[in-house]
Amino acid sequence: MGMLLGGGLFASALSFFYPVLRYLVPPRLTDMGGDTVVAGKVGELRPNSGKIFRFGSRPGLLMLGSDGQYRALSATCTHLSCTVQYRGDLRQVWCACHNGMYDLAGRNLSGPPPRPLEQYDVHVRGDEIIVSRRREA
Amino acid sequence: MAPLARVRNWLDERFGWDELLAPLRHKTVPIHRYSYWYFLGGITLFLFGVQVCTGILLLLYYRPSANEAFESVQYLMTQVKFGWLVRSVHSWAANLMILTAFLHMFSVVFLRAYRKPRELTWVSGMLLLFLAMGFGFSGYLLPWNTLAFFATKVGTDIAGQVPFVGHRTMIFLRGGEEVTGATLSRFFGFHVAVLPGLTTLLVGVHLLLIQRFGISVPARIEPEWRELPQEKREMRFFPSFLLRELMAWYIALGVLGALAAFSPWGLGTKADPFAPAPAGIKPEWYFLFMFQTLKLIPAKLGLLDGEVVGILTFSLAGLIWLLVPFLDGTKRTQRLVTGAAMFVVAYMGMMTAYGYVAK
Numbered sequence: 001m002g003m004l005l006g007g008g009l010f011a012s013a014l015s016f017f018y019p020v021l022r023y024l025v026p027p028r029l030t031d032m033g034g035d036t037v038v039a040g041k042v043g044e045l046r047p048n049s050g051k052i053f054r055f056g057s058r059p060g061l062l063m064l065g066s067d068g069q070y071r072a073l074s075a076t077c078t079h080l081s082c083t084v085q086y087r088g089d090l091r092q093v094w095c096a097c098h099n100g101m102y103d104l105a106g107r108n109l110s111g112p113p114p115r116p117l118e119q120y121d122v123h124v125r126g127d128e129i130i131v132s133r134r135r136e137a
Numbered sequence: 138m139a140p141l142a143r144v145r146n147w148l149d150e151r152f153g154w155d156e157l158l159a160p161l162r163h164k165t166v167p168i169h170r171y172s173y174w175y176f177l178g179g180i181t182l183f184l185f186g187v188q189v190c191t192g193i194l195l196l197l198y199y200r201p202s203a204n205e206a207f208e209s210v211q212y213l214m215t216q217v218k219f220g221w222l223v224r225s226v227h228s229w230a231a232n233l234m235i236l237t238a239f240l241h242m243f244s245v246v247f248l249r250a251y252r253k254p255r256e257l258t259w260v261s262g263m264l265l266l267f268l269a270m271g272f273g274f275s276g277y278l279l280p281w282n283t284l285a286f287f288a289t290k291v292g293t294d295i296a297g298q299v300p301f302v303g304h305r306t307m308i309f310l311r312g313g314e315e316v317t318g319a320t321l322s323r324f325f326g327f328h329v330a331v332l333p334g335l336t337t338l339l340v341g342v343h344l345l346l347i348q349r350f351g352i353s354v355p356a357r358i359e360p361e362w363r364e365l366p367q368e369k370r371e372m373r374f375f376p377s378f379l380l381r382e383l384m385a386w387y388i389a390l391g392v393l394g395a396l397a398a399f400s401p402w403g404l405g406t407k408a409d410p411f412a413p414a415p416a417g418i419k420p421e422w423y424f425l426f427m428f429q430t431l432k433l434i435p436a437k438l439g440l441l442d443g444e445v446v447g448i449l450t451f452s453l454a455g456l457i458w459l460l461v462p463f464l465d466g467t468k469r470t471q472r473l474v475t476g477a478a479m480f481v482v483a484y485m486g487m488m489t490a491y492g493y494v495a496k
């Protein structure tokens with residue numbers, strides 16, 4: 001009898017709390033951005049500068065090196081996810097939050113970041129600069 | 138009969154008013170050289186009251202969405218009469234409240250007021266302090282300015298680094314993978330509904346426990362009074378102590394008003410999730426010592442991420458701190474607790490100062 005009662009109470013408690021718990025977790029958003037975006041126009045960037053573009057719901061960093069080459073990285077710092085920026089004076093990628101430094105290939109050089117930034121592929125098509133996620137090899 | 142006495146009688150006939158108030162009348166407050174520390178808890182409570190009032194006023198104009206939050210606060214500060222003052226008081230009182238809560242906590246530690254039977258009073262107080270920090274953290278984001286946006290990003294990311302439960306916690310806090318309008322909605326809900334409810338409940342428990350156990354005589358005074366009972370002095374809580382406490386509140390209000398009026402709280406620039414983080418991202422000062430520590434820990438400590446080690450250490454330290462009354466048994470552990478407390482004060486002070494001057 002006691003077990004029945006206890007079990008019943010437990011089951012009803014479960015049936016109350018389970019929906020609430022699930023409710024608290026937001027639904028997963030499908031990233032509509034896909035794997036490719038137009039990050040900018042040719043001529044928009046001066047050599048040795050960079051800009052942030054939207055890659056789905058996250059920021060990306062597009063840079064034009066002084067060698068005239070475009071490079072793109074994820075702009076989310078691997079330390080605590082601040083948004084990084086290009087520093088023309090250092091020719092490096094800098095995270096202002098805790099002074100993290102990366103090189104142009106996204107490798108973490110100094111400061112707290114534990115991992116490199118994800119690298120993206122850049123193609124110029126007409127006057128559009130197209131950035132795409134690297135496919136896992 | 139005077140009208141006031143009539144009302145009183147009326148109430149007394151129905152509720153047994155006098156009986157209800159009797160404990161308050163018997164309550165006494167010990168008088169000794171550390172007595173002034175007793176005011177801090179009350180001042181904290183007063184500031185909480187200020188927060189409730191000003192918070193309700195802010196609610197009349199604030200709009201909790203990523204598109205409107207910043208503008209609504211801006212409107213409140215520039216167009217609404219005395220809007221700047223209300224917001225400034227709310228921000229200043231929040232900071233002062235955390236400050237007095239910390240001072241109150243340390244005074245309890247150094248006077249060892251958490252001794253038996255007051256262990257649970259301590260635990261409830263510590264939980265209140267955590268809630269207060271939760272208030273600070275969630276409230277900081279609400280104006281949706283750049284500084285707050287990135288501080289929240291960093292803060293929730295730190296929560297996300299905790300092994301096993303971290304990622305889920307982060308998603309729960311942010312309402313998604315990123316800090317967005319969804320985060321703002323959640324933080325708003327925490328700040329104006331969940332936390333106030335919990336806090337009110339816990340404040341009730343805290344006060345009830347204090348009422349039940351009476352006010353602690355500091356560990357250092359107790360033996361002195363036992364030896365020389367004629368030295369023992371007390372004052373009645375009602376009205377003697379209460380009137381003094383009210384004076385303290387009045388002074389606190391004065392300080393608060395002066396700070397709010399002469400050093401109004403700024404708003405900064407609107408947060409843009411697709412702009413690089415500006416230099417000088419700092420959390421509010423009471424998180425600064427943790428923030429600065431995490432900044433100093435190297436990226437890798439052996440096999441582990443430095444962050445994770447730092448976060449786990451802080452969590453563990455917090456847990457131990459919560460359980461201090463249960464550790465303080467023998468003379469040796471007492472000395473250990475006092476030593477640790479001194480270290481904590483020194484560490485927090487130094488790291489906070491360092492966090493301020495460091496870039």
Ligand code: FES
Nearest residue numbers: 077079080095100
């Ligand atoms: S978030 Fe980039 S260095 Fe900390």
